[in-house]
Amino acid sequence: MNPADAAGAVTEVSIMSMFWNAHLVVKIVMIGLLSSSVWCWAIIINKTMLFAKTRKAMDRFEQVFWSGQSLEELYQTSSQKPTIGMASCFVAAMREWKRSFQNVGASFMGLHARLEKVLDVSIAREVEKLESGLLVLATVASTAPFVGLFGTVWGIMSSFRSIAASKNTSLAVIAPGLAEALFATAIGLFAAIPALVFFNNLQGMVARFQARMESFADEFSSILSRQIDQHVGGERDRAA
Amino acid sequence: MKLKLSEPGYVVSGGVHLLALLMLIVTFTKPEQFDPMQETVPIETISDSDFNKVMQGDKSASAVRPEALPKVDKVDPSPEATPTPPTPDAQKTVPTPPPPPAPEPVTQEQPPTPPTPPPPPVAETQPTPPAPTPPTPPSRPAPAPAPVVPTPPERVDADAEPVQAKPLPPEPPRPPERVAEAKPTPPVKPHPTPKPPKVVPKPDQLAKLLDQEPADQPAEKPVPKAPTKMARTPAPPTAAQTDEQSHTFDLTDISRLLSHDAPAQKAATGREQSKLASLGSATAHADRMAPSLWGQLDGLMEEQYRQCWSYLGLSPGQKYVPQIRVTYDESGGLASDPVLVNPPSDPTLRNLAESALRAVRRCNPLRIPSQYAPYYDEWKGRVLRFDPQEMAG
Structure with missing residues (x-):
């Protein structure tokens, strides 16, 4: 932008004029930062809702699980609908268990190890589902200030070039250029700050969910292994 | 990415951002203006002595000249070579003109000359007045009192007058001389305007004039002054004459009635003519007491x-x-x-x-x-x- 042109309308520095007067690079930076901010907030909203839902589902599932209901029954009701969190772990483990028992000649050797694996995998899948998108937040939080700074530096650079060209160093002439350049940093910070805050927050929640699921998986696998041992002992008795 | 009802994040986020942008645009349209800052005024302090050294400049002068020049009306025929100051940057002192004359001495000085001479010199002086007013005598035979002056013969006298008047031409130096004599004592300035004469007479000229003065004064002063005055101005001197003149007042003759005396305020002379005193100068200051x-x-x-x-x-x-x-x-x-x-x-x-x-x-x-x-x-x-x-x- 040419400061000399802007000198006439110095007093009018609205957001729109700041955007339209900016250099193309600065414009791109601004648009990118703004869209990344939109993206971040979308992720934040979605994740917050997802985590709330997950927590509710987990609470309900644990309640049902420890209520003394038969696992078979629970599996029947759970496998009908899409599951999240612990329920999906449970369903995956039960499915593996059932598969081992469906064909009669199946050995119980290694069943416990398989269940453990299945539980691990399902937990990993669940965690991945919860964590998806958080990386975007982390990226935006760390890079948005730099991108904004890049826009600012570029804007200041071009505005200084204009000063050199017009040989006019009046502050009224420089000010609009600097303002629009700094606007890029402002947008960068605007995107980065909530991204960073919510990334830490959501990351902590994910870690808590993961710990909860792992403890559930441990308990569940211990229950299953007890069942297996009983089964094996019963068969041995029958065989004996 | 597909928009799902379970994940309204994108829609909500986009909407909220749009709202925020709109608010920004609305609230940022009028940037707050700073209060206009008071401009700082540089302050210079001048001491009492600085102030006393300030010279009065001419208000109508347009520019500050590099060197202060006193007002000069005409070029001095005998300019004195003044050595240029060794350092051009040094502050020069400019002689202070004498203070404006007190008004009383003037009134003392002027009137005495006309009244005092009359009794004795009447005889001598009477021939002169008619010369300037030749047309009057024929019209009036005898103006009322006229104790000494018979009008008709004046023609002859008037003819003789030039003869008498002839010695006058060499004398013209006198009026200026008189003024010059008077000059050393400032109060003599008959001009009542407060404007001080811009040029102080040079000491050697003064000395010359003072030498002449004693010679001229005792004998000639009462006499020659009167004639010269009367030859030029028919108006004032004796009671009789004034009376006569009052009758013969003539508008066409008004130029004669006007004073032909050399103006009492002499033109200030100097090396070069300058109508305006300098507005001031950065390299000069008023005179100081030695x-x-x-x-x-x-x-x-x-x-x-x-x-x-x-x-x-x-x-x-x-x-x-x-x-x-x-x-x-x-x-x-x-x-x-x-x-x-x-x-x-x-x-x-x-x-x-x-x-x-x-x-x-x-x-x-x-x-x-x-x-x-x-x-x-x-x-x-x-x-x-x-x-x-x-x-x-």
Whole structure:
């Protein structure tokens, strides 16, 4: 932008004029930062809702699980609908268990190890589902200030070039250029700050969910292994 | 990415951002303006002496000249070679013109010349007046009183007049001379305007004129002055003539009635003509009192106060010099009551202090020569020391 042109309308520095007067690079930076901010907030909203839902589902599932209901029954009701969190772990483990028992000649050797694996995998899948998108937040939080700074530096650079060209160093002439350049940093910070805050927050929640699921998986696998041992002992008795 | 009802994040986020942008655009349209800052004004301080050195410039002058020039009306025919100052940057002193003349002396000076001469010189002078007014005599046989002057023969006299008048041409130097004579004493300026003459006559010219003066004055002064005056101005001198003139007042002749005297205020002369005094100059300042002048002034004042002071001797052990702060006005009188600066702690010394104050009051109009008038600002306030030992010695 040419400061000399802007000198006439110095007093009018609205957001729109700041955007339209900016250099193309600065414009791109601004648009990118703004869209990344939109993206971040979308992720934040979605994740917050997802985590709330997950927590509710987990609470309900644990309640049902420890209520003394038969696992078979629970599996029947759970496998009908899409599951999240612990329920999906449970369903995956039960499915593996059932598969081992469906064909009669199946050995119980290694069943416990398989269940453990299945539980691990399902937990990993669940965690991945919860964590998806958080990386975007982390990226935006760390890079948005730099991108904004890049826009600012570029804007200041071009505005200084204009000063050199017009040989006019009046502050009224420089000010609009600097303002629009700094606007890029402002947008960068605007995107980065909530991204960073919510990334830490959501990351902590994910870690808590993961710990909860792992403890559930441990308990569940211990229950299953007890069942297996009983089964094996019963068969041995029958065989004996 | 597909928009799902379970994940409304994108829609909500986009909407909220749009809202925020709109609010920004609305609230940011009018940037708050700063209060206009008061501009700082550079302040320069000038001391009292700086102020006294300031010269009055000509208001109508348009530019500040590099060097201060006094106003000069015409070029001095005999310019004096003045050495150029060795350092162009050094501040030059410009002589202060004498102060504006007091009005009273003028009135004293002017009238006396016409009235005094009349009785004796009437006879001599009477021929002259008709010369300028030839048409009058025929019209009127005898103007009323005219004790001495028969009108008709004046024609002859008028003819003779030129003969008498002839010696006059060589004399023209006189009127200027008169003015020049008068010049050294500033009050003589008949011009009542406060404008001081811009050029002080040069000392050597003055000396010349003063030499001439004694020779001319005693014999010629009363006489030649009158003729020259009358030859040119028919109006004033004797009662008879004035009477006559009043009857013969003629508008066409008005140029004769006007004064043909050389203007009393002489054109200021200088090396080059300049109609305007300089507006001011960065390289010049007004004249200052020379140390020798200070010494003379001190001597003058000491002498006068010595006469006024009747002091009482001090007993040997005592040491006290009363100091009195005095403010003079321009004529040398006291401008304010004298103040004892160091009142004595010893009551016996009070007499001495009182005597000093009395002396100052007694010498009230101090006689200060007019040459000190331009430096009034420098000597107007003084602290006088009345040292009894010095006075005794």
